[in-house]
Structures are given as C-alpha cells and as structure tokens.
Amino acid sequence: MRGTDVELLALVHRSDTAREAYVAGMVPFSAVDGPGNRFVVFLQGCQWDCLVCHNPCSIPVHPPGMRTTPIAEVLAAVRDAAPFLTGVTVTGGEATLQARFIRELFAELAADPVTARLSRFVDSNGDTEPEVWSELAPVTDGVMLDLKALDDEMHVILTGHSNRRVLESITDLAGRGLLHEVRLLLVPGLNDGDDVLRRTAGWLRAVDPHLRLRINAFRREGARACARDLLEPGPEDLARYRATLGASGLRVGPS
Numbered sequence: 340m341r342g343t344d345v346e347l348l349a350l351v352h353r354s355d356t357a358r359e360a361y362v363a364g365m366v367p368f369s370a371v372d373g374p375g376n377r378f379v380v381f382l383q384g385c386q387w388d389c390l391v392c393h394n395p396c397s398i399p400v401h402p403p404g405m406r407t408t409p410i411a412e413v414l415a416a417v418r419d420a421a422p423f424l425t426g427v428t429v430t431g432g433e434a435t436l437q438a439r440f441i442r443e444l445f446a447e448l449a450a451d452p453v454t455a456r457l458s459r460f461v462d463s464n465g466d467t468e469p470e471v472w473s474e475l476a477p478v479t480d481g482v483m484l485d486l487k488a489l490d491d492e493m494h495v496i497l498t499g500h501s502n503r504r505v506l507e508s509i510t511d512l513a514g515r516g517l518l519h520e521v522r523l524l525l526v527p528g529l530n531d532g533d534d535v536l537r538r539t540a541g542w543l544r545a546v547d548p549h550l551r552l553r554i555n556a557f558r559r560e561g562a563r564a565c566a567r568d569l570l571e572p573g574p575e576d577l578a579r580y581r582a583t584l585g586a587s588g589l590r591v592g593p594s
C-alpha cells in the first residue's frame with residue numbers, strides 16, 4: 340500500500356477547502372451509477388488494492404504527470420449536461436479520500452439554479468471515518484457502498500484490509516438515512532457460499548430492513564493478471580444469489 344501518498348492526500352483534503360482534485364475521468368451520462376441518468380466523476384486514488392479490482396489504473400493516488408482538475412471545470416461540465424440528468428455521482432478509486440472536494444462540489448451544485456435539482460450521490464468502498472460522513476451528509480442525498488465480504492478474513496484476502504470500518508459505515512449511513520444501496524461483489528468459490536450469503540443478508544437486514552441490495556458479478560475484464568484465474572458467476576450462480584439473498588426479504592437488484 341502506498342501509505343505515504345494516502346496520508347498526504349488525506350492531509351491535503353482535510354485542509355479548509357479543496358477547490359481541485361485528482362480526477363481520473365468524467366462521464367456525462369451513465370445509467371449504472373445510481374438512480375436515473377447520472378453525471379459521474381471518477382476520482383483518482385484508492386487506499387485498497389483489491390484482488391478483484393476492475394479498474395486498477397484508478398488505484399495510484401497521484402500518478403506521475405496527472406494534473407489536478409479545478410472544481411470550476413467539473414461544474415461547467417455538469418451544467419452543460421444538466422438538462423438531461425437526474426443527478427451526479429462521485430466515485431473512484433475511493434471517492435472519500437478527497438472528501439473535501441466532494442463537499443465543495445456538492446455545495447456548489449446545490450447552490451447553482453441550473454444544477455440544484457440534481458441528486459448528489461457518493462459511491463464508496465466504505466473505508467472511512469464517521470467524521471467524513473458527517474462532513475458530507477448536509478450536501479449528499481445518498482451513498483452507494485460496496486461490501487466485499489462479511490467475514491473479515493475473506494475481506495482481507497480480497498482487499499488487503501479489514502472490513503471493520505466498512506461495516507461501521509453501513510450502520511452509520513443507514514442511521515442517517517443516507518444508505519441508498521449496498522453492493523455485493525460476488526466471486527464463485529470465494530464469497531458466494533449459501534451460508535455467507537444468508538448471514539450477509541441477515542446482518543444487513545438487521546441494520547435496515549428496507550435496505551436495497553445490488554449483486555455485482557465478478558468479471559475478469561479489466562482485472563489484473565493475478566485475478567484472471569478467478570471464476571465468473573454464470574446464470575445459475577446469479578439465480579442462486581438472487582434467491583438466497585432475496586429470501587431475507589431485502590430488495591435485491593440485478594447484477
């Protein structure tokens with residue numbers, strides 16, 4: 340893990356303002372990054388190094404030669420697309436590493452008559468502190484959060500990190516009414532057994548019985564060479580996931 344870079348970036352973005360960020364890319368229209376038609380901002384950098392990462396290029400916190408993007412540039416791009424949008428989603432990498440930038444961006448979107456009606460969502464791996472959610476909550480409409488594994492041992496295998504703060508974030512966000520969706524990335528033979536699916540659904544249901552669950556099937560495309568031997572879920576696996584998770588009474592979305 341690139342500890343020094345992560346700590347440096349966290350320090351920068353906990354200063355009073357963050358008017359620019361490391362932005363890996365922007366997509367003006369997406370139907371898969373939250374409700375409706377969304378403008379998506381991909382922030383660069385992640386503190387994890389997941390075996391199953393589908394976009395490892397987004398992990399380095401400060402790739403050599405990458406410039407920072409001023410907030411005005413992002414706002415201008417959102418304004419241009421605004422008539423066709425439902426909302427804006429900030430994702431990553433791990434978006435909350437640049438939380439101050441998100442707060443500034445969302446506050447300006449809310450204050451601008453052209454963009455004020457757009458919903459503002461964050462897509463996160465959940466590995467952050469309650470203080471970060473407190474900072475984002477006043478300007479954020481919803482958070483989509485990944486849960487890579489309920490069992491910590493498997494979580495460490497998949498991500499290199501404990502899931503303690505992820506579980507805390509799920510509980511915290513549900514309590515604030517900000518948890519839009521939890522996404523399960525399922526990999527055959529690793530985290531997709533019936534027992535763990537049942538326990539995961541049970542744990543989530545205890546947190547929020549109205550929680551929305553989304554199944555993300557692992558796909559090798561885009562993954563690193565070390566993940567190419569992992570299996571992809573087939574149609575029968577997906578049907579089993581839906582049935583097992585759905586038996587909990589939670590709403591289960593498509594893969």
Ligand code: SF4
Binds near residue numbers: 387389392394395431
């Ligand atoms: S949390 Fe997401 S962006 Fe970060 S390494 Fe894992 S899959 Fe990649």
